[in-house]
Amino acid sequence: MRANCWMGRGKVEVQDVPDPQILNSHDAIVRISSAAICGSDLHLYDGFIPTMKKGDVLGHEFMGEVVEVGPEVRNLRPGDRVVVPFPIACGHCWACENELFSVCENSNPNAGMAEKLLGHAPAGIYGYSHMLGGFPGGQAEYARVPFADVNPIKIEDDLPDEKVLFLSDIFPTGWIGAEMADIHDGDVVAVWGAGPVGQFAIASAFLMGAERVIAIDRFPYRLRRVERMGADPLDYEEGIDIPDALRDMTGGRGPDSCIDAVGLEAHHATPMYAYDRAKQATRLETDRPFVLREAIRSCRNGGTVSVIGVYGGFVDKFPMGSFMNRSLTLRGAQCHVQKYLRPLLDRIQRGDIDPSFVISHHMSLDDTPHGYRIFRDKEEECNKVVLHP
């Protein structure tokens, strides 16, 4: 089959690779109809996530048709149309029973590797390093889906792919970002990063009752998009101090909730940026936590900072004093997608939201490397690329 493979920093290639096989009795094989490139794939593309190997198949946002099931799969049959959540969950461990699917205790065969870096291991994730399981991803014609009786959601009506595809990651991720931010009616929410995940966080914040959402980014086309969604755009490249601007916009209080939808590759226009870049390049810190620092400093006293942007390892200059003395709450998660599949599908069916609004590009699988490049370099007003294998 054809699949998009990681070939080193800054390089992906569509190659012929062997078809996936059933390896465990709960597996299914899915023929992929739509897949997407995620902002977090760009962290792999830029070489910031450890334990990737040349030839790894990328992609963790995908959906398609079940073509084969293992002997223990009871609730899926060939022909079923499914969306596959990006974290792999076993459905039986304590974490899964408590709906903490992205920290499933059984789905990461390389948990020992992850423990060394993270202390305890999170779940396996498709196409996202060996530390997170070494599972081939879904930017391919076929994918093996472990624990198929637990993970995928069956799409039984005729909703088109582009309306349900993002249930695999970015819609629930934006949603959990807003949920962890503890939003109440009338709140002001600031979202760093107006990419697709930030856009879903904004949409979710409004659905949860936020009165005002401020979106921080530097690309005019993205800021225009979020403005159309009803958010107030804030362009940090205009030389403004973000915490100052936010203080001003909120009458001196600061936003009630701050959402970091950027993660470890933050950009900013201050001398601290050079400091972080240099430390990251020399591996003195793995992540550039500028947004995290800014979100913590900006948040109102007693407010909540919610982190859905991906971090990989360690940060420094963490404003612990601000966090502790001002009674902040800091929450973070890889989204527990499985928990949100049904309720968010219901919302799509009811017409509360049409997730296809993020799509800017459709491409064939063979054009994936081009998609990575324009998404990373923000060319052609690239907002979200959907691949059609």
Added chain:
Amino acid sequence: MTDEDRRRADRLARALGVASLGLGIAPLTASDVISRLCGVDDSRSARTMVRLVGLREWVHAVLLLGSRTPGPLVWTRVAGDAMDLSALGLAASNRRGHRRARILAVTAGVVGITVVDVYAALRGTRRRKPEGARAGTVHAAITVNRPRDEVYRFWRDLENLPQFMIHLDTVRDLGDGRSHWRATGPLGRTLEWEAEIIDDRPDELIAWHATEGMIAGNSGAVRFTDAPGDRGTEVRVTLHYAPRGGGAATAFTRLLGEHPDQMVRDDLRRFKQVMETGEVVRSEGTPEGTRTTRQLRQRPAQPLARGGFR
């Protein structure tokens, strides 16, 4: 290296520290005499250079005498020697006659000192033998989301163990608490031994020791307790490998790998997978399933060409 080796290396390093102290005195107090002896008194910067060398010797002395484990710090002396030798080489290259002869004589002396320093530095940094090769204890724990009696029963059927213990090929129950174990060690070497259950308290504890074969003298125990809050069963494994096994103990610890704790923890994780999901979870990165010694040398996460169920 043994602790005794380390102590000797540190003693040597401290002796060099004292020597550094002495070597620094003359250049600092009589730089003119030293530069004359070295044949470089024709250069105006020579006295400053000589004083700096003396000062540096004292830095070495402070480092070597001030550290509790000065062995590796001898490398700073080696670096200083390299500086001296290059400075002397430079000085020799643009002088003739008796000055050149003096420089070469001093150089010979410095080379001698360098040899001693390199020897001491190498001794001071020789690596310890890997932990795994020594006798010791391995401990690991995991929580399994199943009732205690079920977890105990599965483990008590020793023939189940190879399902999740990666180094085991087979365990045969010989009855009366005795069992025959077979494992593949490094380089495909087969290790076999017999074990005997020495304590068996249903739903609480199973303890065994090896009685015959390559790892006689080793023992282990697994304890089962209820996890708080209805979270299932806490499983704790302790393995002892005794020094009286000699070479056999070494073979056994090699079997456990360089990080025996990690290996046992991974075994327990697979035990949990089997108990909770019914099988060991495999990914294309580790398609071998229970044979996950391969975890250390993974292939890219590409689908398998052949395979499927093993």
